[in-house]
Amino acid sequence: MVKDYLKFRNAIKKDQNLSLEESYMLELIYDYYNIAYGYAYPSYEILMADLKTKRKAKVSKLIKSLVKKGYISVDKVGKKNTYKLLKYLFLNNPVDSDGKPPLDGQVHFSELTDEEKEVIKLGFTEKQAKSLLKGAKDKIDKVVQAFNYAKDKGAGNLYKYTLWGINNINKIKKTFEIAFTSEEKWNPKTKFDNFQPREYDWDSLEKRLLGWEV
Structure with a gap:
């Protein structure tokens, strides 16, 4: 399975329940989302850099807002926060260069090492x-x-x-x-x-x- 960025961006663009900053934070979580693990786990430092802010409080506020509105859930794995998407996790079946689904057991070009x-x-x-x-x-x-x-x-x-x-x-x-x-x-x-x-x-x-x- 691969992420469908077009469907995701169209969905959050039409969502009037999200502020501009909340939409961007949700998009970051989608970018970092690891399908194999079922969650994203960027550090606060990475999210702060992506948001171009030096304030952890800003990141924390946006995450809490997305949790409250039901878009994500937050759990602890070791010392890291993990973020699970509860809405807009659009996925597609991968295809080969010929446009056909890969055969059973065939390694898809986007598969991670x-x-x-x-x-x-x-x-x-x-x-x-x-x-x-x-x-x-x-x-x-x-x-x-x-x-x-x-x-x-x-x-x-x-x-x-x-x-x-x-x-x-x-x-x-x-x-x-x-x-x-x-x-x-x-x-x-x-x-x-x-x-x-x-x-x-x-x-x-x-x-x-x-x-x-x-």
Whole structure:
């Protein structure tokens, strides 16, 4: 089964019970909806980035409103919130390139790989998962490493930062490697080396390299 975006968007467009922001939130949940699992599980950080807001309260308010109006239900799976669509989950049977339904046992071109499923579990869409794995040459550990790095840095847009990290994480580590740890003492080797090394704000420097600070 595959999602029918056209039917979904036509339905919410005609629904006068939804505000513009509620419609967009519902569309995000539909985008992240995993048919195999029966729910969507984007993190608050991802939803905040998609809504272009820094306020968790705004995301929470929209989710509570959709629950109250009966469009979604929210459950906990581990530490993550999962969102189940109660309305407008339009699905179609997949077809092959010749327009015919796939034969029994035949793998459909849109079927997810195990690696894609693992990346989707991090909170990415199917399209994003495919893009990240392509950049990482199908190495799931590289995607996870870049994702964890992005989370540690508090990235607003986890997808873009993860994609950037996949291509640059080794460069980052090399650039921001500090010669002296906090436990090591500075010890000049010659009389010409009698000054303390300059200290840097590494987080600020990295953001400048990324173009996030001027």
